[in-house]
Amino acid sequence: MVPEQGVRERQRERTRLALLRESRRLFSERGYAAVGLAELVRAAGVTKGALYHHFPGGKTDLFRAVLEEAQREVALRVAAAAEAREDPWEQLTAGCREFLAAATAPEAERVMLVDGPAVLGWNEWRAMDEAASARHLTEALTALAEAGVITPQPVAPLVHLLSGAMNEAALWLASPSAGPGDLAHTTAALDRMLRSLRAD
Amino acid sequence: MVPEQGVRERQRERTRLALLRESRRLFSERGYAAVGLAELVRAAGVTKGALYHHFPGGKTDLFRAVLEEAQREVALRVAAAAEAREDPWEQLTAGCREFLAAATAPEAERVMLVDGPAVLGWNEWRAMDEAASARHLTEALTALAEAGVITPQPVAPLVHLLSGAMNEAALWLASPSAGPGDLAHTTAALDRMLRSLRAD
DNA sequence: CGTTTTCGCATACCATCGGTATGTCAAGGT
DNA sequence: ACCTTGACATACCGATGGTATGCGAAAACG
Numbered sequence: 001m002v003p004e005q006g007v008r009e010r011q012r013e014r015t016r017l018a019l020l021r022e023s024r025r026l027f028s029e030r031g032y033a034a035v036g037l038a039e040l041v042r043a044a045g046v047t048k049g050a051l052y053h054h055f056p057g058g059k060t061d062l063f064r065a066v067l068e069e070a071q072r073e074v075a076l077r078v079a080a081a082a083e084a085r086e087d088p089w090e091q092l093t094a095g096c097r098e099f100l101a102a103a104t105a106p107e108a109e110r111v112m113l114v115d116g117p118a119v120l121g122w123n124e125w126r127a128m129d130e131a132a133s134a135r136h137l138t139e140a141l142t143a144l145a146e147a148g149v150i151t152p153q154p155v156a157p158l159v160h161l162l163s164g165a166m167n168e169a170a171l172w173l174a175s176p177s178a179g180p181g182d183l184a185h186t187t188a189a190l191d192r193m194l195r196s197l198r199a200d
Numbered sequence: 201m202v203p204e205q206g207v208r209e210r211q212r213e214r215t216r217l218a219l220l221r222e223s224r225r226l227f228s229e230r231g232y233a234a235v236g237l238a239e240l241v242r243a244a245g246v247t248k249g250a251l252y253h254h255f256p257g258g259k260t261d262l263f264r265a266v267l268e269e270a271q272r273e274v275a276l277r278v279a280a281a282a283e284a285r286e287d288p289w290e291q292l293t294a295g296c297r298e299f300l301a302a303a304t305a306p307e308a309e310r311v312m313l314v315d316g317p318a319v320l321g322w323n324e325w326r327a328m329d330e331a332a333s334a335r336h337l338t339e340a341l342t343a344l345a346e347a348g349v350i351t352p353q354p355v356a357p358l359v360h361l362l363s364g365a366m367n368e369a370a371l372w373l374a375s376p377s378a379g380p381g382d383l384a385h386t387t388a389a390l391d392r393m394l395r396s397l398r399a400d
Numbered sequence: 401c402g403t404t405t406t407c408g409c410a411t412a413c414c415a416t417c418g419g420t421a422t423g424t425c426a427a428g429g430t
Numbered sequence: 431a432c433c434t435t436g437a438c439a440t441a442c443c444g445a446t447g448g449t450a451t452g453c454g455a456a457a458a459c460g
Contacts, residue, residue, distance in 0.1 A: 008456055012408065037447060049410050058448065118318035122371055157386040161393065164368020165361040171322055172360040186357040193361065196396025208427055237418060249439050258419065
């Protein structure tokens with residue numbers, strides 16, 4: 001049966017979703033600092049009172065919620081691409097390729113990769129990224145190391161190097177300074193770098 | 201002979217340097233957004249009038265100058281480390297290692313790697329980084345590719361992948377979540393990744 | 401079914417912020 | 431001696447993020 005939600009609860013969720021949707025759009029389009037609360041609440045059709053009711057931390061809390069949502073979506077895409085493969089090695093490479101494709105979408109990359117660390121601080125941003133998408137990378141590399149596919153080594157440095165490489169590559173590929181063929185070249189170079197980890 | 205500067209010009213430079221020094225310190229310690237102009241000019245012993253006289257673009261211009269300075273210092277360290285070697289391949293690896301060491305210093309990394317893209321926008325930040333430090337990387341890789349040391353391939357994707365990897369690694373190494381031995385592990389992993397580019 | 405409580409928000413207000421317009425006074429040219 | 435220029439300081443402004451309070455309807459209660 002349906003959750004039997006009352007009028008009050010439904011309206012509450014509607015407001016929260018409107019706030020989330022509009023703020024995500026505005027933050028993605030123009031960046032966190034360039035969007036004022038007044039414009040935000042006007043676009044969502046509510047007032048600042050509603051904003052602070054749902055997000056007590058104000059603008060920062062709202063941004064955090066938007067970031068979580070965007071990260072969750074990317075993580076889902078990456079996980080889906082990886083689980084479509086059987087071989088653990090192919091899971092890694094497919095996941096990395098999917099991440100590049102997902103993070104290249106200009107819709108959320110500004111929130112995820114540019115404003116995220118600056119607004120929340122690098123430590124909190126890193127913790128969120130770790131919980132969302134980098135966790136998969138850690139698990140995949142750990143499994144490959146234990147299976148002997150890649151040479152035994154601490155995985156944490158690898159995760160950061162690879163994560164940083166893919167983040168920057170995504171930003172570049174989505175920028176005007178990158179051309180159409182660069183995505184293929186980048187994935188090829190990334191593949192070669194990944195292959196350097198193999199034991200054979 | 202000395203540049204024969206008058207009282208006016210010397211005072212001007214003094215003010216400009218004080219502004220630059222204090223803003224660099226405050227931006228590095230607490231981040232761009234958390235530092236107000238009032239506190240800034242008070243720390244430098246001047247007023248807002250002086251700030252806007254030297255930096256017409258206001259807070260953003262000041263930050264840009266700080267970022268340029270920090271990037272120039274890092275680039276100098278990297279170039280010095282590279283030029284101390286003869287072999288082009290060793291120049292590359294030594295330069296990368298020196299970059300990791302330089303960018304790990306918590307003094308400027310916040311300005312260079314976290315606030316930089318958010319404040320100036322990723323495009324401008326990337327252009328500045330390219331002009332300062334990533335340029336060396338591009339030149340080194342191009343030379344190695346032409347010499348046949350690394351397999352022929354477009355260098356732009358490589359530059360972005362490696363630059364991003366090192367930036368993120370530097371942030372991680374300077375964070376509380378990294379341990380003392382992680383720098384060695386990271387440089388080792390980076391070395392292995394670089395070696396994967398070689399033709400032999 | 402009337403009363404009371406709670407809750408989801410709107411309104412009004414505030415301190416502070418980045419930015420600007422104007423004033424000032426000494427250094428440097430003539 | 432005079433006048434121009436430049437390096438600031440002072441005073442001020444609109445807008446911003448954040449808070450305190452008010453309010454009306456929905457739910458809980460007897």
